[in-house]
Amino acid sequence: MVPKIAMIGGGSWATAIIKMLSDNLSEKEIFWWMRNEVAIDHIKKFKHNPHYLSSVEIKFTESNISSDINAIVKQADFVILNVPAAFLKETLTSVTSADLRGKKIISAIKGIVPEDNLIIGEFLNEKYDVPFEDILVVSGPCHAEEVALEKLSYLTIACTEIKTANVFASFLNTRYIKTNVSDDIFGTEYAAVLKNIYAVASGICHGIGYGDNFQAVLISNAIREIKRFVDAVHPINRDIMESAYLGDLLVTAYSQFSRNRTFGNMVGKGYTVKSAQLEMNMIAEGYYAAKCMHIKNSAYNVDMPISKAVHNILYENRSPQIEMKLLAERLN
Numbered sequence: 001m002v003p004k005i006a007m008i009g010g011g012s013w014a015t016a017i018i019k020m021l022s023d024n025l026s027e028k029e030i031f032w033w034m035r036n037e038v039a040i041d042h043i044k045k046f047k048h049n050p051h052y053l054s055s056v057e058i059k060f061t062e063s064n065i066s067s068d069i070n071a072i073v074k075q076a077d078f079v080i081l082n083v084p085a086a087f088l089k090e091t092l093t094s095v096t097s098a099d100l101r102g103k104k105i106i107s108a109i110k111g112i113v114p115e116d117n118l119i120i121g122e123f124l125n126e127k128y129d130v131p132f133e134d135i136l137v138v139s140g141p142c143h144a145e146e147v148a149l150e151k152l153s154y155l156t157i158a159c160t161e162i163k164t165a166n167v168f169a170s171f172l173n174t175r176y177i178k179t180n181v182s183d184d185i186f187g188t189e190y191a192a193v194l195k196n197i198y199a200v201a202s203g204i205c206h207g208i209g210y211g212d213n214f215q216a217v218l219i220s221n222a223i224r225e226i227k228r229f230v231d232a233v234h235p236i237n238r239d240i241m242e243s244a245y246l247g248d249l250l251v252t253a254y255s256q257f258s259r260n261r262t263f264g265n266m267v268g269k270g271y272t273v274k275s276a277q278l279e280m281n282m283i284a285e286g287y288y289a290a291k292c293m294h295i296k297n298s299a300y301n302v303d304m305p306i307s308k309a310v311h312n313i314l315y316e317n318r319s320p321q322i323e324m325k326l327l328a329e330r331l332n
Contacts, residue, residue: 002029005171006076008069008091009083010034012052013108016144017080022059023174032065033072035091040065053148070094078104078168080138081120084283085111088120097129104164106136110192111285112292119189132185133161136168139188141247142177143257150176156244158182158189180243186234188244191226194307195249196286197293198222199260201310202253204320206261207268214328218306219253221331225304229293232300260286267313268320290314305330 107120169179263284
């Protein structure tokens with residue numbers, strides 16, 4: 001039996017995943033929820049997303065795209081969540097635990113639900129009673145823009161049930177997408193949250209005027225921070241140098257497509273946080289993650305000077321120049 005897969009979200013990464021799925025599944029097996037009715041009508045008529053990755057042709061059965069989230073979720077065996085973490089709770093308001101029962105829920109979100117301060121897997125488990133063996137996490141290193149260009153990219157699919165991870169990975173494998181699997185849903189998800197904070201730090205440093213030499217030291221320290229934190233939260237045997245951890249950090253910290261780096265760069269150049277957000281017109285998950293991780297780390301007391309510096313700049317109105325100068329004294 002061919003599974004039915006639902007995408008919840010309408011951004012660039014949602015469009016990229018739809019593109020991957022379309023290479024492996026019939027368009028009748030793919031369902032898509034979007035909030036924007038105008039965008040839905042545009043996709044039905046012109047076969048591309050008007051706002052994100054508009055060059056990507058979307059092969060779609062018109063009846064399978066809707067703004068009715070309950071109708072879309074009901075038909076699916078696999079449900080992919082891909083809305084900003086800050087809006088996930090609102091998006092799922094009409095969805096109940098019963099609606100998700102027996103389905104595999106995939107998080108393609110790189111953030112924390114702010115109101116509950118939970119990563120997506122924990123949120124699904126605590127608020128919707130989804131067993132951890134039915135939760136999957138999609139991790140990079142992979143930017144949606146390069147998927148649109150069909151540049152060779154890699155994804156990691158994490159699930160406590162490796163067989164389930166392999167099944168879902170097979171839906172995404174294409175000539176330009178290679179997949180790995182992992183059983184480390186906590187480590188990959190926390191690493192994905194943290195790398196956005198460090199990408200903001202990278203952007204701030206670039207905006208201030210630090211060069212590549214300092215950036216190398218910054219990111220070298222960042223991967224060590226990630227290791228310290230994920231080992232404290234979920235101590236298992238993992239190789240932090242794998243692509244799902246180090247690779248995802250590198251591409252997010254350095255890439256021209258990284259919205260978190262772009263956001264940080266603007267703050268480093270003197271934009272206020274609010275003006276940078278308005279100018280970008282996109283969500284930088286690292287902004288929300290900086291506060292959530294600051295609160296969460298109060299329970300673990302892991303040494304995280306880079307994460308703390310970003311929090312101080314974004315939420316304590318500290319000077320980026322002074323904060324990064326103080327941070328520089330601690331890095332090695």
